[in-house]
Amino acid sequence: MALPSTETSRHDNTLAVIRTLRDQGPVARVDLGALNGISSATVTSISTELLQQGLISERPPETPRPTGRGRPKTLIELNAQAACVVCIKLSINEIQLVVGDFTGQVRHSEHHTVSTLTLSADDLAVLLEEKIDAACDQLLGGFQRLAGICLAVQGVVSSQNGTIIWSPALSFRNARISARLTERFHCSVLLENDANCIASVLAAKPDYADCPNMVVIMLGYGIGMSVLINGVPYLGANGSAAEFGHSKYQPDGALCACGRRGCIEAYASDYALYRAAAEHLNLPAGDSAHPSEQQMQALTQLAMNGDPAAQRIYAEAGRALGIGIANILALFNPDLVLITGSGVRGFDAMQATMHHAIDEALVAELRGTTRIESCAWDRDMTCMGGIAMALNATDGETLLESQTAREA
Amino acid sequence: MALPSTETSRHDNTLAVIRTLRDQGPVARVDLGALNGISSATVTSISTELLQQGLISERPPETPRPTGRGRPKTLIELNAQAACVVCIKLSINEIQLVVGDFTGQVRHSEHHTVSTLTLSADDLAVLLEEKIDAACDQLLGGFQRLAGICLAVQGVVSSQNGTIIWSPALSFRNARISARLTERFHCSVLLENDANCIASVLAAKPDYADCPNMVVIMLGYGIGMSVLINGVPYLGANGSAAEFGHSKYQPDGALCACGRRGCIEAYASDYALYRAAAEHLNLPAGDSAHPSEQQMQALTQLAMNGDPAAQRIYAEAGRALGIGIANILALFNPDLVLITGSGVRGFDAMQATMHHAIDEALVAELRGTTRIESCAWDRDMTCMGGIAMALNATDGETLLESQTAREA
Numbered sequence A, B: 001m002a003l004p005s006t007e008t009s010r011h012d013n014t015l016a017v018i019r020t021l022r023d024q025g026p027v028a029r030v031d032l033g034a035l036n037g038i039s040s041a042t043v044t045s046i047s048t049e050l051l052q053q054g055l056i057s058e059r060p061p062e063t064p065r066p067t068g069r070g071r072p073k074t075l076i077e078l079n080a081q082a083a084c085v086v087c088i089k090l091s092i093n094e095i096q097l098v099v100g101d102f103t104g105q106v107r108h109s110e111h112h113t114v115s116t117l118t119l120s121a122d123d124l125a126v127l128l129e130e131k132i133d134a135a136c137d138q139l140l141g142g143f144q145r146l147a148g149i150c151l152a153v154q155g156v157v158s159s160q161n162g163t164i165i166w167s168p169a170l171s172f173r174n175a176r177i178s179a180r181l182t183e184r185f186h187c188s189v190l191l192e193n194d195a196n197c198i199a200s201v202l203a204a205k206p207d208y209a210d211c212p213n214m215v216v217i218m219l220g221y222g223i224g225m226s227v228l229i230n231g232v233p234y235l236g237a238n239g240s241a242a243e244f245g246h247s248k249y250q251p252d253g254a255l256c257a258c259g260r261r262g263c264i265e266a267y268a269s270d271y272a273l274y275r276a277a278a279e280h281l282n283l284p285a286g287d288s289a290h291p292s293e294q295q296m297q298a299l300t301q302l303a304m305n306g307d308p309a310a311q312r313i314y315a316e317a318g319r320a321l322g323i324g325i326a327n328i329l330a331l332f333n334p335d336l337v338l339i340t341g342s343g344v345r346g347f348d349a350m351q352a353t354m355h356h357a358i359d360e361a362l363v364a365e366l367r368g369t370t371r372i373e374s375c376a377w378d379r380d381m382t383c384m385g386g387i388a389m390a391l392n393a394t395d396g397e398t399l400l401e402s403q404t405a406r407e408a
Helices: A005-024 A029-036 A040-052 A121-142 A178-185 A194-203 A270-278 A293-304 A308-332 A342-361 A381-407 B005-024 B029-036 B040-052 B121-142 B178-185 B194-203 B270-278 B293-304 B308-332 B342-361 B381-407
Strands: A056-059 A075-078 A084-091 A094-101 A106-113 A146-153 A156-158 A163-166 A188-193 A214-219 A223-229 A336-340 A371-374 B056-059 B075-078 B084-091 B094-101 B106-113 B146-153 B156-158 B163-166 B188-193 B214-219 B223-229 B336-340 B371-374
Touching (some): A005 A029, A005 A075, A084 A194, A094 A121, A121 A178, A146 A178, A146 A381, A156 A188, A178 A188, A188 A381, A194 A214, A194 A381, A214 A308, A214 A342, A270 A308, A293 A342, A308 A336, A336 A342, A342 A371, B005 B029, B005 B040, B005 B075, B005 B381, B029 B040, B040 B075, B084 B194, B084 B381, B094 B381, B106 B121, B106 B381, B121 B146, B121 B178, B146 B178, B156 B188, B178 B188, B194 B214, B194 B336, B194 B381, B270 B308, B270 B342, B293 B308, B293 B342, B308 B336
Parallel strands (some): A146 A188, A214 A336, B084 B146
Antiparallel strands (some): A084 A094, A156 A163, B094 B106
16 A cells, blocks of 8 residues: 555655665764754754664763753664675675674674575575574574675676676576575575675775766676666676676687686686686696686786786787777776776776777767776675665664554 | 746646647547546646637537437547647758648658758857748748757757757757857757657657667668666766667777767768778769769669678678677667668668677677567658757747747
């Protein structure tokens, strides 16, 4: 049933207050009103209700400084224990599980090495259930409820249907995963492409505040992308938009992990770089189809130290990346292209040929004024984004649950 | 000054009534209410006001059929004379000027052959002013006012700034054209990419009603594109998005009219096809850099008749188009890719290699369920779209002017 419009507006204002407290930390009531364009009477009424529901608490005023005038303000802040959310990042041979509290802070993080490619869809669901269960057993004593789960997956997902369509980390396809976790944990489950989680973190940074149309390219084992249009991830008709790694550099070119030829990924991803290098260079042994961080750092170091073969490989990767980005500029004309991911370690060895390829490919009018920048990689960024998205998606439910609990 | 919310809603309802009458033709008051979710009291009040303003008129009920029961309904319809709009389509060596009435019907159309590439920005403005003036002199006796102008241009435009950034039809760049026409004709001036005008016509067709994310590719002298995301043209940061023709097929490949190499346009546009053919085939002479419709039809006919050289040229064009479309599928994952434009005359000779290239380039999960179709070309489609867009953009002003005129 739709709420009457005054209740909708009260609900929206309450969510705005919660989000402001999450973004800004402790805030005085008067500032909450000003930041959200809400009257002070409404802020007072909302904060009284949230206090009663246990979703916020008051922070006693600090002792006024000798020079301070007037009564110091009481700050209000989110109650970190009001709810927690879990984000699980699923990538090749690794699962990371992070628990975030109601303020969005990470309270727990664990990594597991798992042969993801040998899992069946059922194995994966059982594994995720076990890991979430274990984390909940350990942590839920401290939290009022598990509000939501975000599953951040490399590859193509349908967020709407909760289906992993295709991931380089998995050998099965079209697995309906969200419904099963929802049933098991009685909370909402978000299924997201990992690049969209990262883009949501980056888009919140003040440096990119004037970039509503932003493209984030993730270099790593594969190559991912997120396209934000007016700040919202563009998903396409079935969730398979923004597959930059499988756009083409050279028709009939190098073999890609997807099984086709000539994809950008077949030149500029970790496995492609290591594959090209393996023939010519003395590099750490291992599974060269899935090179480790140590192997990739050894290869990058060779290029940075001036080894001509390593330099040639990175130069070609930069050129492929440049042609791919030229297509992005021609088709999306974004405000910003931001290159990140673990593969950004080799960006210095790629960027000269990348910029050259872009300039060669496009006339100035199509090159436009798009900023093209790289951004240091933080392996926790995906889960940070997933936690923020899960909290955003579940604030409404948390509010409802707390109201119901209070009224009962 | 912002209107109070009740007035905003009255204004929106009035615009909805006008648009329904434009889309559906004459409609009874009761149906206008049902179609727009407006109470019959509001429809009565709105239609009384529109009648007084001269924007609509009543159509007397037809004689009831012998089997009809009850009183026949009075229909209301837009007053075609209430306003007119002008759309000018600017393409290489041709200007088309069309006048549409308030119902959206074309009342006048004229074509002019003009050496567009020899014009200065000032020449162009003077020429457009002359042509619009002449049309107004001839027609404005019949219309209450000129409500707006739409300039539909091949190439990159900034709709927001009213600037033609770059067009293959013009040798100058970055010309602020809208402000000058606004000043001269005292009406609002829309500047649009021609492909967006065409997409707006196609998106309104019932066949594509389930395709909110739609890509329209225009084959012709150049290759244009419009991307509708949830039905709205995606423009990018500076208006240069959707430049499909200059996305890449072969880095360092064939020379494009833009001056760079390897663009899709350098293989699949009219000039590229004719250039490739000129070396091998006996074709009508003329300016082969700007082949005429007759020259292109002769070339297409050769391919359709089985000439191996002509077939090879179209096959390669189809392959370039296919690789370009594969990138569109990977990046935009649209519901529909629709291929049209005058160059669709050669589509039968291209489509086998086009489909083959798409299937070779993308795995099934990325190929997705996107419909890829062609659509017969109608050279008047651009102006039809421009007229609809100009009317939509100016309905609010027409309403205001009519109110003011009545109150004065």
